[in-house]
Amino acid sequence: MELSAKYNPKDIEDKWYAHWEEKKYFHSEPDDREKFSIVIPPPNVTGILHMGHMLNNTIQDVLTRKARLEGKNACWVPGTDHASIATEAKVVRWLREQGIKKSDITREEFLNYAWKWTDKYGGIILEQLKKLGASCDWQRTAFTMDATRYPMVIKAFVDLHKKGKLYRDYRMVNWDVEAKTVLSNEEVIHGEENAQLYYINYKLVGAKQKGIVIATQRPETIFADVAVAVNPNDDRFKKLIGRKVLIPLINRAIPIIADTYVDIDFGTGALKITPAHDVNDYEIGKKFNLPIIDILNDDGTLNHECNFAPLIGKERFAARKEMKKLLTEAGTLIKIQDYKTNIGRSERTNSVVEPKLSLQWYVDMQQLAAPALEAVETDAIAFYPRNYKNIYRHWMSNIRDWCISRQLWWGHRVPAWYFGEEIFVAETPEDALAQAKQKFGKHLTIQDLHQDEDVLDTWFSSWLWPMSVFEPKVDTCLPADIIRNPKSDIDYYYPTDVLVTGPDIIFLWVARMAMAGFEWKHERPFKEVYFTGLVRDKMRRKMSKSLGNSPDALKLIEDFGADGVRFGMLSCSPAGGDLLFDEKLCEQGRNFCNKLWNALRLIKGWETADIPQPEMNALAYRWLDEKSSVVLEKLEEDFKQFRLSEVLMDLYKFIWDDYCSWYLEMIKPAYGAPIDKKTLQDTEQIMQRFMVMLHPFMPFITEELWNKLGGVEATGKDCCVASFPKSKNPIANNQQTTAYVQQVEQLKDIITQIRDVRNQKGIKMKEALAIKVADTENARQLLSIAGGKELVMKLANLSNLDFAEEEVKNSTAFISGTDKFFVILTEVIDAVAERENILKELTYQRGFLKSVEIKLSNDRFVSNAPAQVLDNERKKRDDAQSRIAILEESLASLN
RNA sequence: GGGCGGUUAGCUCAGCUGGUUUAGAGCAUUUGCCUUACAAGCAAGGGGUCAUAGGUUCGAACCCUAUACUGCCCACCA
Numbered sequence: 001m002e003l004s005a006k007y008n009p010k011d012i013e014d015k016w017y018a019h020w021e022e023k024k025y026f027h028s029e030p031d032d033r034e035k036f037s038i039v040i041p042p043p044n045v046t047g048i049l050h051m052g053h054m055l056n057n058t059i060q061d062v063l064t065r066k067a068r069l070e071g072k073n074a075c076w077v078p079g080t081d082h083a084s085i086a087t088e089a090k091v092v093r094w095l096r097e098q099g100i101k102k103s104d105i106t107r108e109e110f111l112n113y114a115w116k117w118t119d120k121y122g123g124i125i126l127e128q129l130k131k132l133g134a135s136c137d138w139q140r141t142a143f144t145m146d147a148t149r150y151p152m153v154i155k156a157f158v159d160l161h162k163k164g165k166l167y168r169d170y171r172m173v174n175w176d177v178e179a180k181t182v183l184s185n186e187e188v189i190h191g192e193e194n195a196q197l198y199y200i201n202y203k204l205v206g207a208k209q210k211g212i213v214i215a216t217q218r219p220e221t222i223f224a225d226v227a228v229a230v231n232p233n234d235d236r237f238k239k240l241i242g243r244k245v246l247i248p249l250i251n252r253a254i255p256i257i258a259d260t261y262v263d264i265d266f267g268t269g270a271l272k273i274t275p276a277h278d279v280n281d282y283e284i285g286k287k288f289n290l291p292i293i294d295i296l297n298d299d300g301t302l303n304h305e306c307n308f309a310p311l312i313g314k315e316r317f318a319a320r321k322e323m324k325k326l327l328t329e330a331g332t333l334i335k336i337q338d339y340k341t342n343i344g345r346s347e348r349t350n351s352v353v354e355p356k357l358s359l360q361w362y363v364d365m366q367q368l369a370a371p372a373l374e375a376v377e378t379d380a381i382a383f384y385p386r387n388y389k390n391i392y393r394h395w396m397s398n399i400r401d402w403c404i405s406r407q408l409w410w411g412h413r414v415p416a417w418y419f420g421e422e423i424f425v426a427e428t429p430e431d432a433l434a435q436a437k438q439k440f441g442k443h444l445t446i447q448d449l450h451q452d453e454d455v456l457d458t459w460f461s462s463w464l465w466p467m468s469v470f471e472p473k474v475d476t477c478l479p480a481d482i483i484r485n486p487k488s489d490i491d492y493y494y495p496t497d498v499l500v501t502g503p504d505i506i507f508l509w510v511a512r513m514a515m516a517g518f519e520w521k522h523e524r525p526f527k528e529v530y531f532t533g534l535v536r537d538k539m540r541r542k543m544s545k546s547l548g549n550s551p552d553a554l555k556l557i558e559d560f561g562a563d564g565v566r567f568g569m570l571s572c573s574p575a576g577g578d579l580l581f582d583e584k585l586c587e588q589g590r591n592f593c594n595k596l597w598n599a600l601r602l603i604k605g606w607e608t609a610d611i612p613q614p615e616m617n618a619l620a621y622r623w624l625d626e627k628s629s630v631v632l633e634k635l636e637e638d639f640k641q642f643r644l645s646e647v648l649m650d651l652y653k654f655i656w657d658d659y660c661s662w663y664l665e666m667i668k669p670a671y672g673a674p675i676d677k678k679t680l681q682d683t684e685q686i687m688q689r690f691m692v693m694l695h696p697f698m699p700f701i702t703e704e705l706w707n708k709l710g711g712v713e714a715t716g717k718d719c720c721v722a723s724f725p726k727s728k729n730p731i732a733n734n735q736q737t738t739a740y741v742q743q744v745e746q747l748k749d750i751i752t753q754i755r756d757v758r759n760q761k762g763i764k765m766k767e768a769l770a771i772k773v774a775d776t777e778n779a780r781q782l783l784s785i786a787g788g789k790e791l792v793m794k795l796a797n798l799s800n801l802d803f804a805e806e807e808v809k810n811s812t813a814f815i816s817g818t819d820k821f822f823v824i825l826t827e828v829i830d831a832v833a834e835r836e837n838i839l840k841e842l843t844y845q846r847g848f849l850k851s852v853e854i855k856l857s858n859d860r861f862v863s864n865a866p867a868q869v870l871d872n873e874r875k876k877r878d879d880a881q882s883r884i885a886i887l888e889e890s891l892a893s894l895n
Numbered sequence: 896g897g898g899c900g901g902u903u904a905g906c907u908c909a910g911c912u913g914g915u916u917u918a919g920a921g922c923a924u925u926u927g928c929c930u931u932a933c934a935a936g937c938a939a940g941g942g943g944u945c946a947u948a949g950g951u952u953c954g955a956a957c958c959c960u961a962u963a964c965u966g967c968c969c970a971c972c973a
Binding site: 215755765844 | 897898899900906911915917920922926930935937940954966968971973
């Protein structure tokens, strides 16, 4: 077999992905096996793959592939979200580029365009996931607005309405002037921004000059003022309460009122009250029964209500700028002060959110929240990392009702029909009509009813995701009916095993899925939630388009291979911690692939011969095999805790160091010499095993090597569906390694120390060395392990290794454990340097001994510490004493 | 303003119930090597007062208190 010196991922990745798909390894149907189900957090239908997706989906793939290798019926459901506001914004922009204004076309025409757009760009992201190796069940690909999901969403709405958990109300909302829709609280991002505080004088009615100065950040809203409020305890203004002031420019008179809400120390202590454009002012307005003057249009321009012609039709920020000039000219602007304040912006359009009074649909969250909160509190839904419980608890116990209507066209249209003041909520127009007829008589036709123009919040469909993706039949998908359909997929796959998502959507999505799950399935939607960290660049900045610091995901795969990129994403993303992405990590992954590839090349290059297995090879194999069980034990433990980067790093170190650097060097035959069949076979098998262990993380190269190593011939299966190895020797409590492994580790230590001596003395590896070891029982036992002595001689290149009766002249010594080794030197040693080294070591050992002795001479320690700890301390003392004795001997022999 | 985390090597992080040598890993770094699998490599090394100050304990990176710095979540301060 000819193999190139470098691993080339491009040669094999597409081939294996196609092979897996053809074999339908990723497709799942209910059967007798234990299931493992996971649903993808659906990316926006028109989105493209970014680093966050890469991390998130790599993690899901690792978990899915691991479950599949464990023999579970693994089902990872992919899909996309219609992303109402984001997609609509994109479509509007796209139409504008073609000279089409949304306002000029009908709803139907717009939706046609939107579907066209979705068909064209939708699902690109799913194709990109395939490049990454994602083992999704593509036959189950779902879309939040497809024919199966649509009726479920509508039924959920109708069901909530029936139960009285849904209502319509007129209240202050967050208004996105760009998208011209309401937003839920969770879709508003607050951040500190630089702003200016305008100090404006309102003249007192009946006074010539005197007035009251208010401070506002939004001077353009003074036209909507209906009062000025002061604190009743503020001595400066007590006399003025009840009098009236004039709004500058329009000279409308408004009263001065008193309320303790006003902070005496902020600004001037006087607050303008603008009920239509501020949440607090609205409350005060209600309390004092003040009128409401709304001066803003839906698009953020000033309307006729402002009663000031020069600004009508002007956009709010343009108006603000002009106000500066106008107020200055009117001599009523006292000063402008810079200050920092919290500004809310729309998550999707980034425009400053406007408080606005509006009639919208709300979900009453109080009852829905209760079981969802309890599930997390009791770990029925377990969060990783755990501390997200706190954040979740806080939000859930202070939950506010959810505004679910949106003034958009792209989405699920609100299933409510109006006849005059009357509302009929129904799954279909026919149903609504039937209800209307019952109330108002048979003469009504569908034309008499008018359907609500609004659509539902995207999250109102995604909160059903873990249920809706497992419901295959449209006509049986009434949420309540799901329970009555025992043959349905949902009984097999629901609840899902784990949800992998970012903490940024814990309220938008995770909490709401939990609520929906209990509301309609009376069961949690997932058993565990693993929150990934945020992907940042190496300078800790968030990845963003505007910063241009987000690498092109596909380019990375191109450069480093999918396995290399997966390694890079995972190797440095501790559970829940942020991932500081650096291309170097992918490079490390690529290098690891190359290492694996070359291990294969080495093995494949060996000729076999009918010779008995050398003892040394048997030793090497037993050591590696036992150690691999230790690695497996830890790996399983770490998997349970989602410590995936830990697992990957342990495998990396084990395969690179123990397998490649040590084991392969141990068994490697001399140049041109053959290897025995047993060793070769063992080596191929154990490497096959390692490929399975590594497969969840690096699926492509492991599949390739598994095949080349004969894994298919041995098991009849591809690596993708092989059996995950199990630890053979469960390690006893507190016992990190077996005694055998420990002994081999000491042999390795001896080899390393000899190599160190070579380095220090400048003795080349080619030059064979003679070693003597002080004759102790321990040394005899160590070197009597079958193959042990040969191993040291081979890897350290020794000409001789035997026991010394006394101090060896002209040698340099080292200590391994408590055994003393003499490296015999041909050149005369530098006694001064040697002496210095020994003294340095002696100082360390004596200091160490002293610290142990202090402990042991403390009566309270001896009487209180557990026996095991005490024994250990005594052994530490004895070992240190042995080493000190050895060092002193060496010192004496130098004199 | 309220709440929750974090601070361990140059960088990123482990360290899980306080006791396995005087704290580990990867990367980076230093030295020597183009040694017939791999220079995308091999061998060996250096590097830390565990943020600071107290306390509890026979024993503290780990528990407690305070301080400093830092991150995140929530909240209507004009």
